[in-house]
Amino acid sequence: MTLLHHRDRIGGDLVIEVAFTDVSLSLGDAAADDVRDEALAQVAEVTGATPVLMRQVHGADVGLVAGGAAGERQTCDALCTSEPGVALLARAADCVPVLLADPATGWIAAVHSGRPGLAAGVVPAAVAAIRSRGGDPSVAWIGPHVCGACYEVPADLQEEVAAVVPEARSTTSWGTPALDLGAGVRAQLDAAGITDVRAVDVCTREDTSWPSHRRDGSASTRFAGVVWSHA
Template identity: 75%
Template sequence: MTLLRHHDRFEGDLVIEVAFTDVSLSLGDTADPDVRAAALAQVAAESGATPVLMHQVHGADAVLVDDGGSGPMPTCDALYTSQPGIALLARAADCVPVLLADPATGWIAAAHCGRPGLAAGVVPRVIAALRERGAEPGVAWIGPHVCGACYEVPAELQDEVSTLVPQARSTTSWGTPALDLGAGVRAQLEGAGITDLREVDACTREDPTWPSHRRDGAAATRFAGAIWSHP
């Protein structure tokens, strides 16, 4: 695959695959519709699956995709499905894309977890949604995101989030209050009993091959973490 990076594959009753889109594909809400459509077509061609986006709002709602990916874009921050041939996409440009799988049943999920989503518990929420369907997600992928040494926040905001997720408290490399979103997500995944954690070790702010809102502001595009299954 040329436009999907850090490809991983997990074989169970269904083959589950995971990848992250190349920076050359612009998938943000503000991208020109034709540009975004072309990027999605490339994802579909390389994955062999129908890509499904969500209108991300930094919340904790999780939506079931059971229409083959043909329905309107849902407003939420997590998607889950048991249908093969659907690629669930979580977009980011400093936030954490989190992908989940139950290889035994074929259920998969994708979540967008920024600072508000970490505090609201979007990752525990989608895990609970999977379990309500009889799935037991045992594998999680944590995608590229801004690291705890780069994500500066006001001290009051640091206190607000770290009161809920203590593991997220951090300090920037220049000595100011910060949050480590990845550490917070890891803590929530481990707290939910998921121990097979696979992380892409990249800070989006420091690595120019990934989009970063902190680095590039409004000019930043969006990449996506993608997960799909097939026989």
């Protein structure tokens, strides 16, 4: 069953795996409940783990999945856990899905970093949340997202974000102000001391294998970055 792409795995006290779904699974809040539930069931079958979604709101709050709370949908833009058998999902359709892992302790996180989340610092917040609980993520994955040559924004919005994350400043291929969300996330990971960063070099707007709100508007579905651990 080829539902998960760009799979990777690292060993430690637990085996940690990551992967990304694509346009074949509809995981967005706008999807019919039965369609989304079927997509989650397929993710569960492939990973052997219980998938957990967030109610994403473009903020910087970090939720914790612990004590069998996998069935609860938290309102946040990052989830972390140290429990094996739980698959954390960060959904996107141009935003950056970021996955974090600490091979030594088994702590993992899934982060949704769009333009507001980048400026608010959701990725550093997720790193800090894990560190506050005794973990220390040393590996990060940056999933498919709209590239800096395609993500046009008004000049004042570019300035607003670049004032917080200068590395995100970009220019479209047609010469207008833009933001490079991936470059911004990389800069935040570097500032957090995470140097093992593994990126999927795909622009969601350009590659129709991936959902893109910029390309398809309200018709766009959502894919997900997925991270899980097991013995």
